[in-house]
Amino acid sequence: MTPExxxxxxxxxxxxxxxxxxxxxxxxxxxxYAFTRHTIAADGHAARLRRFNExxxxxxxxxxxxxxxxxxxxxxxxxxxPETAAAGDVFAELAPRFAEIAGDRAxxxxxxxxxxxxxxxxxxxxxxxxxxxxPGRQGRGxxxxxxxxxxxAAAAAGLPAFLETSEERxxxxxxxxxxxxxxxxxxxxGGPPTWAMTRDPEA
Numbered sequence: 001m002t003p004e005x006x007x008x009x010x011x012x013x014x015x016x017x018x019x020x021x022x023x024x025x026x027x028x029x030x031x032x033y034a035f036t037r038h039t040i041a042a043d044g045h046a047a048r049l050r051r052f053n054e055x056x057x058x059x060x061x062x063x064x065x066x067x068x069x070x071x072x073x074x075x076x077x078x079x080x081x082p083e084t085a086a087a088g089d090v091f092a093e094l095a096p097r098f099a100e101i102a103g104d105r106a107x108x109x110x111x112x113x114x115x116x117x118x119x120x121x122x123x124x125x126x127x128x129x130x131x132x133x134x135p136g137r138q139g140r141g142x143x144x145x146x147x148x149x150x151x152x153a154a155a156a157a158g159l160p161a162f163l164e165t166s167e168e169r170x171x172x173x174x175x176x177x178x179x180x181x182x183x184x185x186x187x188x189x190g191g192p193p194t195w196a197m198t199r200d201p202e203a
Contacts, residue, residue: 009075009145014067019057021073026053029132034192035166039112041103052101055094056130064090065129068149075133075142079150082124082159108189119183119196121162126154128163147177154201161199166192178203 014022027050030036040048061067061078068077084090102109120127128150133143154161163174171181174197183196 009070009140009142010072011068011070011145011149013149014062014069014073014076016058016062018069018073019054022057022067022069022076023050023053025073025076025134026057026130026132028134033166035112035187035194038166038187038189038191039102039105039109041105043103048101048103052098053130055097055101059094060084060090060129066150066153068146070142070146071137074137075146076130077128077146077150078130079153080127080129081153082126082157084127085124108191111189112187112191115185115187116164116194116196119164119185121160121198124157124159126150126157126159126161128161131163143173144177151177151199154199155203158201160201163197164194165197166194168193168195171195171197 027046030049030053031046036049036052037045040052057067057076057078060080064084065078065080067079069075099106099109128147131143131147133146151161161179163179165171165174166187175181177199179197179199181195182198184193186193
């Protein structure tokens with residue numbers, strides 16, 4: 001094993017003890033994210049975003065997917081896998097709670113999901129549902145480091161990895177990790193431009 005250096009972030013599976021720091025990182029990372037601004041009400045937005053992140057991390061990531069942290073939570077990656085789908089339709093179960101969190105953006109959020117679903121893989125896939133790096137720690141390799149375990153797991157299973165982003169500046173970051181853009185489109189209701197990206201297992 002290569003010894004850790006200040007330039008090599010320590011990455012490990014997250015535990016529930018990490019939840020407060022994980023949520024803090026995600027809250028800070030997504031404060032001004034175009035997609036969540038479009039799909040979550042402006043009224044009480046920060047509190048709604050915190051509830052959304054907590055629900056996604058605990059009920060999806062911890063319960064049915066995989067969550068990794070770098071540097072004890074300054075970077076977070078939340079994945080779903082084919083096992084998530086096999087566990088049942090957790091997203092349908094949580095849909096009413098997500099709609100409540102969305103508030104007056106619930107209908108726009110639903111239409112955004114419909115538009116995105118068209119471009120998602122239909123077969124087994126590792127889906128990077130959320131990636132956040134604390135703004136004060138960006139540019140230090142934490143994002144790439146915390147994503148790699150999921151990429152390695154997908155490649156070991158011979159499956160693609162997939163993600164969606166509504167920030168054009170993220171494209172080059174993901175392309176350096178082996179992703180390629182498979183669709184680009186604008187979300188309805190005046191939503192932001194969004195890109196679907198796929199990484200083949202042999203990348």
